[in-house]
């Protein structure tokens with residue numbers, strides 16, 4: 001049975017403000033949540049972010065992850081809220097497979113086609129840890145920053161009250177095609 005447990009909590013000052021970082025373990029995965037302000041029995045700003053080493057840490061322009069992460073942390077730092085950072089790289093297929101998918105995209109395939117050519121579902125992400133993390137933090141009512149209707153549906157289906165807040169970042173010449181595919185093939189709202 002999948003179980004997410006809280007391992008530790010510490011202060012984390014950042015350039016976006018002072019947060020607490022909560023560390024969770026779910027089998028072999030290590031998730032974290034950055035928390036600013038009170039969460040218990042309140043409506044809380046929430047962003048669910050899946051790890052993307054290239055976008056989050058290396059400044060890649062192939063996707064919009066880095067910009068979404070920065071925009072979310074900036075907002076939570078100013079207004080309070082939590083950023084759940086899930087240990088599922090490359091939409092759940094891992095870093096090395098993501099780079100293999102990039103190589104196919106360099107040959108002209110889109111993100112959905114290239115994942116399928118490698119034998120993966122177009123999106124292998126799993127959000128069950130999110131429910132346990134929200135539960136551990138006492139959160140039942142969220143303003144969810146997302147363009148992904150599946151995340152909204154998933155939380156609502158599991159008893160969380162959700163108001164969706166759109167998250168907009170500017171396309172650049174490297175990720176315009178990626179964003180268009182996201183919209184056309186995965187039902188993302190922009």
Ligand SMILES: [Zn+2]
Nearest residue numbers: 052055063065
């Ligand atoms: Zn990314």
